[in-house]
Amino acid sequence: MANPIDFYFDYSSPYGYIAAMKIDALAAKHGRSVNWKPILLGAVFKMTGAKPLTSLPLKGNYALIDIPRSARFHGLAYKHPSKFPIAGQAPSRAFYWVNARDPVLARQLARTLYQAFFVDDRDISSPEVTADVATTLGLKRDDVLAALNDPAVKEMLKNEVDAAIARGVFGSPYFVIDGEVFWGVDRFEQIERWLASGPF
Amino acid sequence: MANPIDFYFDYSSPYGYIAAMKIDALAAKHGRSVNWKPILLGAVFKMTGAKPLTSLPLKGNYALIDIPRSARFHGLAYKHPSKFPIAGQAPSRAFYWVNARDPVLARQLARTLYQAFFVDDRDISSPEVTADVATTLGLKRDDVLAALNDPAVKEMLKNEVDAAIARGVFGSPYFVIDGEVFWGVDRFEQIERWLASGPF
Numbered sequence: 001m002a003n004p005i006d007f008y009f010d011y012s013s014p015y016g017y018i019a020a021m022k023i024d025a026l027a028a029k030h031g032r033s034v035n036w037k038p039i040l041l042g043a044v045f046k047m048t049g050a051k052p053l054t055s056l057p058l059k060g061n062y063a064l065i066d067i068p069r070s071a072r073f074h075g076l077a078y079k080h081p082s083k084f085p086i087a088g089q090a091p092s093r094a095f096y097w098v099n100a101r102d103p104v105l106a107r108q109l110a111r112t113l114y115q116a117f118f119v120d121d122r123d124i125s126s127p128e129v130t131a132d133v134a135t136t137l138g139l140k141r142d143d144v145l146a147a148l149n150d151p152a153v154k155e156m157l158k159n160e161v162d163a164a165i166a167r168g169v170f171g172s173p174y175f176v177i178d179g180e181v182f183w184g185v186d187r188f189e190q191i192e193r194w195l196a197s198g199p200f
Numbered sequence: 201m202a203n204p205i206d207f208y209f210d211y212s213s214p215y216g217y218i219a220a221m222k223i224d225a226l227a228a229k230h231g232r233s234v235n236w237k238p239i240l241l242g243a244v245f246k247m248t249g250a251k252p253l254t255s256l257p258l259k260g261n262y263a264l265i266d267i268p269r270s271a272r273f274h275g276l277a278y279k280h281p282s283k284f285p286i287a288g289q290a291p292s293r294a295f296y297w298v299n300a301r302d303p304v305l306a307r308q309l310a311r312t313l314y315q316a317f318f319v320d321d322r323d324i325s326s327p328e329v330t331a332d333v334a335t336t337l338g339l340k341r342d343d344v345l346a347a348l349n350d351p352a353v354k355e356m357l358k359n360e361v362d363a364a365i366a367r368g369v370f371g372s373p374y375f376v377i378d379g380e381v382f383w384g385v386d387r388f389e390q391i392e393r394w395l396a397s398g399p400f
Contacts, residue, residue: 048257057248058370062383072400073390170258183262186386190273200272 003178004033008164010041010172011088011124012052014067017114018074019173019185024107026188030195032177036099036107038092039164040157041172048170052085070185077119086117086125089157090148094130096156097147098139109137203378204233208364210241210372211288211324212252214267217314218274219373219385224307226388230395232377236299236307238292239364240357241372248370252285270385277319286317286325289357290348294330296356297347298339309337 005027009016020036027034045051054060064080071078091113099106116122116133124130131144147153167176175182175191180199182191193200205227209216220236227234245251254260264280271278291313299306316322316333324330331344347353367376375382375391380399382391393400 048259050256050259056250058368059248059250059383061368062370062381065381066383066387069390069400073393168258168261170262181262181265183259183266184386186384186389187266189386189389190269193273200269 002030002032004035006035006037006176008037008039008169008172008174008176010039011091011113011117012085013041013172014063014078014080014118015070015185016172017078017118018071018076019188020111020114021076022074022185022188023173023175026192026195030192032195034107036095036103036110037160037164038088038095038110038157039161039169039172040088040092042087043161044165044170047165050170054084071118074185077115079119079121081117081121081123083123083125086123088125090127090130091117091124093148093153093157094134094144096160097144097150097153098134100156105137109134109139112137202230202232204235206235206237206376208237208239208369208372208374208376210239211291211313211317212285213241213372214263214278214280214318215270215385216372217278217318218271218276219388220311220314221276222274222385222388223373223375226392226395230392232395234307236295236303236310237360237364238288238295238310238357239361239369239372240288240292242287243361244365244370247365250370254284271318274385277315279319279321281317281321281323283323283325286323288325290327290330291317291324293348293353293357294334294344296360297344297350297353298334300356305337309334309339312337 007023009020023034053063068078095106095110098109113124113130113133117124122129122133124133127145127148131141134144135141171183173185177191177194180194207223209220223234253263268278295306295310298309313324313330313333317324322329322333324333327345327348331341334344335341371383373385377391377394380394
């Protein structure tokens with residue numbers, strides 16, 4: 001059985017959103033599964049001194065052109081959120097809470113939350129909004145809100161973020177495949193070659 | 201006649217090297233010409249606060265994996281230079297000096313200088329090395345050395361760097377096509393779609 005793909009992403013990452021909409025199909029085409037791992041890049045940036053792309057001089061303005069163009073290139077809708085960036089605790093905790101019992105539902109939820117943020121301009125950093133989005137997949141609003149405040153769920157996310165930092169994850173989307181690191185949705189071409197024919 | 205592609209690059213840029221080896225063929229396939237414009241990103245970085253990729257925490261280590269892998273992906277040799285980054289004045293001035301009278305030879309020289317640096321580990325920041333490399337294309341060593349010290353040639357480069365900064369160029373490779381900006385050799389897929397079927 002081929003190794004699964006580890007897929008790290010942050011809920012404030014537009015390129016993470018594009019990757020999230022595409023990675024499962026790409027992996028399945030080559031007989032791979034995907035481990036989804038939402039993380040909090042803010043914690044990483046504190047250590048590396050990096051800043052959100054859209055806040056950088058010149059590159060920030062370019063990003064606001066490149067992001068929607070990259071979404072269109074991949075056939076996806078995109079509307080830059082009116083509040084950006086956001087804190088990813090609520091959607092990330094919701095993911096890990098669901099993932100512990102139903103990984104398929106968890107990644108449906110991950111994609112639905114990304115779309116709520118990057119297509120419908122809903123502020124998923126709010127626990128209430130994350131819970132409302134989750135109800136569209138049959139989850140109960142009060143259960144989600146309770147989970148987001150559950151110390152055990154908070155601990156799951158904290159552990160995943162700590163493990164990602166320990167592994168050197170520094171961006172989103174960030175993939176580890178057979179021990180090889182690929183950063184960015186613009187590495188999909190290289191990932192596809194790797195999956196099709198191995199190391200190059 | 202379709203608009204030419206403006207192609208900005210820095211001689212210390214590994215992804216600029218990959219782009220330089222590929223852009224003319226990609227453009228020609230779609231009936232476009234290319235304006236080659238070596239620049240000095242150091243001057244840009246002073247204004248934007250950006251730093252060379254390989255010097256950044258975590259991203260720098262990743263770059264040292266991603267650069268040779270990206271070169272292999274594009275079928276190109278790559279050996280990370282023992283002295284890196286370098287100042288690009290000598291090779292950039294040599295380019296503009298030749299370009300004023302023979303643009304075809306100038307881009308052959310540009311590619312040959314890039315290969316000397318990124319394949320053969322020759323320090324092209326040295327005027328002597330740049331001149332030696334130029335002799336392989338039939339240029340005379342003393343003529344090149346004189347040109348590199350010619351105030352008029354220095355002025356050509358300075359004007360191009362100033363114009364690039366005024367236009368907002370912030371990275372390498374950096375392309376302007378029909379007014380649209382593309383940054384990075386990893387935007388070749390999007391460039392190709394743009395050239396084939398226009399804005400998307």
